[in-house]
Amino acid sequence: MMLYNRIGLFRAERGISRKALAEAVGVNPQTIGYLERGDYKPSLELAMKIAAEFDVAIEHLFSFRPFEPVAAVLRRAGETA
Amino acid sequence: MMLYNRIGLFRAERGISRKALAEAVGVNPQTIGYLERGDYKPSLELAMKIAAEFDVAIEHLFSFRPFEPVAAVLRRAGETA
DNA sequence: ATCATATATTGTGTAAACACAACAAAAACT
DNA sequence: AGTTTTTGTTGTGTTTACACAATATATGAT
Secondary structure, three states, X not given: OOOEEOHHHHHHHHOOOHHHHHHHHOOOHHHHHHHXXXXXXXXXXXXXXXXXXXXXXXXXXXXXXXXXXXXHHHHHOOOOO | OOOEEOHHHHHHHHOOOHHXXXXXXXXXXXXXXXXXXXXXXXXXXXXXXXXXHHOOOHHHHEEOOOOOOHHHHHHHHOOOO
16 A cells, blocks of 8 residues: 655755754654655654654645645635735 | 553444454454554554544554543543533 | 453564665755 | 765665464453
8 A cells, every 4th residue: 555745845845855854853864765755654653753843743744645736735725825 | 662542542432342443454453452552563554544443633542652541631621511 | 150252472474664884876056 | 167965776684563373361241
């Protein structure tokens, strides 16, 4: 079963590298890469640490179904451009 | 690092056995036992399946810090007795 | 008392999430 | 241009979350 994630998205938004995120959550930089590509499925522990680092709910970070594009979320959220 | 959970609590509330929960989420019955006792820390995948089964957020099911007793939650929630 | 169900314990095996190292390629910055 | 940073890839090793089986104990129902 495929597991989708928004790690790269949140990393990009905050301008933090894989190496920096890895250090923040206490794993090897490679591990972040594997997670972003979907090659690894994280432990709950690691998922919680990453979610805490980004201050988002786990459900917003990982999902069994592909994530809605941010543009669509912005529209739904009725952001006033 | 210890990981606390409310699996037994939700199981008790809904009157479902470990075996039944195990079948619902597709794991061995022993595995549920190990999780409840804190002997195993679940994969994110299994954690998400159990949370979905109970229809609760993962954060309400698993925590690095001990869970507040239900009595205290009820008080905070201002439930009218 | 008997029988079924639920839980606990112990043991063995396997798959996969990690760590770590080395190197290549691409991107960004001076 | 060069040079640092970031990312991707490949390989090897270890730990642990799982599966599965067997048995013991406790509880509950009849």
